[in-house]
Amino acid sequence: MNPGTHKKQSRTKWFILLYSFILSVGHSLIVSAHVGSSGVIVQKQAGKYQLLISVQPPDVVPGTAKVTVYVEQGRVSSIGARPIYFRSGNKGAPTHDELVLVADNRYEADLWLMSSGSSSIELTIDGPDGKQQVIVPVMAIATALRDMPAGTGWGLAAMGLLLVVMLVTIIGASNSDGVVLPGEPAPAKLGSRRLLGMGAGLAVIVLILTGWRTWWTSTAEQYKNQQLYKPATINASVRVADAQRLLMIQFDTTGSGKDRRQRRMLSYMLPDHGKLMHAFLVRMPGMDAFAHLHPNRRDTLNFEAALPPLPGGKYLLYSDVVYRNGFTETLTDTVEVPSLKISVAAAAKSTDADDSWLVTEPMGVKAGAVNVPHLDNDMVVCGKPGASMKLEDGSTMLWMDKVGPILEAGKLYTLKFAVADAQGKSAALEPYLGMGGHAAIVRSDGSVYIHLHPVGTYSMAAEGSLTNRIADTARTFHYPDAVRFRDSIDAYVSKLKTLPEAEKNQVLSTSMSGMSHVMKTNNMVEFPYAFPRAGHYRIWVQVKRNGRVLTGVFDTQVTESLL
Known part of the structure; x- marks a missing residue:
């Protein structure tokens, strides 16, 4: 990359950052596609690589998404990431940004999402174990309005006032001093010309500021009424x-x-x-x-x-x-x-x-x-919540590998549940809706809800739709007859x-091959998840055995992160 290109991209990013700051002025409003549980968590096998992926999208758009990839298996040399929007498809997508290795097997990057709506993050993994691609569906939606900090507002107001005073003074001086020729005495009405110039300059600046204020208000209203997700x-x-x-x-x-x-x-x-x-x-x-x-x-x-x-x-x-x-x-x-x-x-x-x-x-x-x-x-009561639970067919579901009675908010966990028959032996599970199992997690006040799959927190249909759109060579998508x-x-x-x-x-299974996630043992199902907030949570785990859907229920407490 030549220095001129680098400087141009740097200026562009600073403009985007300023634009995002302008759009974000207001007050906080928290909503998300999964209630109270923003972001996407994915656990996938791609070739010889096993990856645990976390994408935290921005709450204002344009904004940066935090992409974190844990390489659980495989030898990786580099990981690239780029956003691909459904509207523009692969043809309108930018080039890959490279993730940085920040710890053992953990790669991170901040990725700009420039447009609201349905999008995906395409990860390209390269290394001695081959080259693979993974698609992670992401909803790039604006969910927040923010107040400008009082100190920042007063500071900007003071600097703006100083600039206005300086500009008015310059205009007045140029209007008066410009008529004085070298070696000639100053005209008698020089002060009047200076005041007249300052007045005219002030009037022009007021008109400019009024127009700018109108643009600011219009942009903020457009963001609130059209971009802010509801x-x-x-x-x-x-x-x-x-x-x-x-x-x-x-x-x-x-x-x-x-x-x-x-x-x-x-x-x-x-x-x-x-x-x-x-x-x-x-x-x-x-x-x-x-x-x-x-x-x-x-x-x-x-x-x-x-x-x-x-x-x-x-x-x-x-x-x-x-x-x-x-x-x-x-x-x-x-x-x-x-x-x-x-x-x-x-x-x-x-x-x-x-x-x-x-x-x-x-x-x-x-x-x-x-x-x-x-x-x-x-x-009938089919069982009692705890470390293990009796299911209605006489088998038992157990929460495996729980790190302790209290979990931490924001920490990535793999929630593992196993089923044993009445004799305590491994009970083989059958596919339920094409997958090894499903789980629903709800906070005690209902403010957090998530529908989990063994591959993570995203939708099979969303992944299929976005993957097909990437394969489409058209720059724009045309919907069929409704x-x-x-x-x-x-x-x-x-x-x-x-x-x-x-x-x-x-x-x-054929229609959602990208979500194939074979369990290591045939009596266990696991779900990657990070609890977003402290509180008490109830987890419903659903599996299928002998043609029957069985539901286990478990309670857990989550505290704020200790870090």
């Missing part, structure tokens, strides 16, 4: 029909005509693990009832699912969806579930064969305590439901 709104309710409770989820498009950010491309939803929507219900405040449902799409705005025999009460609802451009988001609402005596026949009428549910003890209640949970008719696309997706999802379990898992 999740789509849903309205959830429960309707009772034929002695069966139905969960109704409706997308609220009120006002979407005025706000283009709310014009979600609802017809362009993609199935993730073969499901258009993953809905998680958690009863509050005890978090003692849980359901993982897959509502059917009735039309573009409405989804519906039959509720399992959950106890009545107030539930938090987290609904995960993925769009054609790879953008993923979690839609939230609260819903009141009425108490209703459910017959065995009605309870068997689930919307989806992969739906699952669990009723257990409230969070914090120890096994053998007097205040055991009160259950409605036909409900109705035709929606109908074809509905037909695909319906077809999957009719397939035998083995064939369905084969189809899903």
Whole structure:
């Protein structure tokens, strides 16, 4: 690189930094696609390399994402990273930035994300064990407004005032002193000319500052109204029909005509693990009832699912969806579930064969305590949270390798869970929705939620969409006909439901080969995760055995990082 190019890039980065600072003025607002759990964590096998990847995107865009790669296996010489945006694809992507080795097997870099929306980080790993590429989906969204520090504001105001005074003085001096020729006496009206020049200069500066202030306000409003991410709104309710409770989820498009950010491309939803929507219900405040449902799409705005025999009460609802451009988001609402005596026949009428549910003890209640949970008719407690838990088929799920009773916020962990049969022997697990298992983690107040997979915190559908976009040579992406696309997706999802379990898992595994994550032992499932905040958390771990979905539940406490 020649010195001129280096200086040009340096000036560009300083301009970007200044622009980001201007856009970030305001006050804090924290939201994210996974509620309260920003960033992406990925654990992948790429050729001979096993990698643990963490990407923390910026909360203002343009901004820098912190990329960290732990090389758990393989000999690496260099790692490059570059952002690739869905809109512009591979043709519009910048060149790779090289990650720096900061510790044994840990590489880091700050990567600029210049555009909001769905994007990915392409990692290129090179070394004696070959060259590999890994795609990490990242939602580059602005989620924060910040206040300018008071000291900085006063300092800038003082410097600005000084500059105005100096500029006005210079203009006045040039207007007066410029008429005096060398060797001639100064005109009598020299002072008047100086004052007139200073007045005219001040008026021009005021006009310039007024225009600049208008631009500043307009830019800030545009950032707030168009760039700042706001999740789509849903309205959830429960309707009772034929002695069966139905969960109704409706997308609220009120006002979407005025706000283009709310014009979600609802017809362009993609199935993730073969499901258009993953809905998680958690009863509050005890978090003692849980359901993982897959509502059917009735039309573009409405989804519906039959509720399992959950106890009545107030539930938090987290609904995960993925769009054609790879953008993923979690839609939230609260819903009141009425108490209703459910017959065995009605309870068997689930919307989806992969739906699952669990009723257990409230969070914090120890096994053998007097205040055991009160259950409605036909409900049973399937196990008690702890270091191990009895599952409903008689097997036991154990939390393996837990470092201690209290974990640290912000620290990367691999959460490992194993299943043993009634005789204490290894119990082989089957694929559940094409993967070794699923997990949901919720903070006790509901402010943190994450849907985990063995490969990490991202979506299979998002990875597939972004990988295909990178392979596309077109500079811009053109969406297909909305109705035709929606109908074809509905037909695909319906077809999957009719397939035998083995064939369905084969189809899903083929469609998400990038998320293949073979467990080291056939009775264990593991999830990489970093708890974002201190607090008490409940973890639901879901696996499949002998054709049945089994759910284990574990509690843990997380404290602030000791570093």
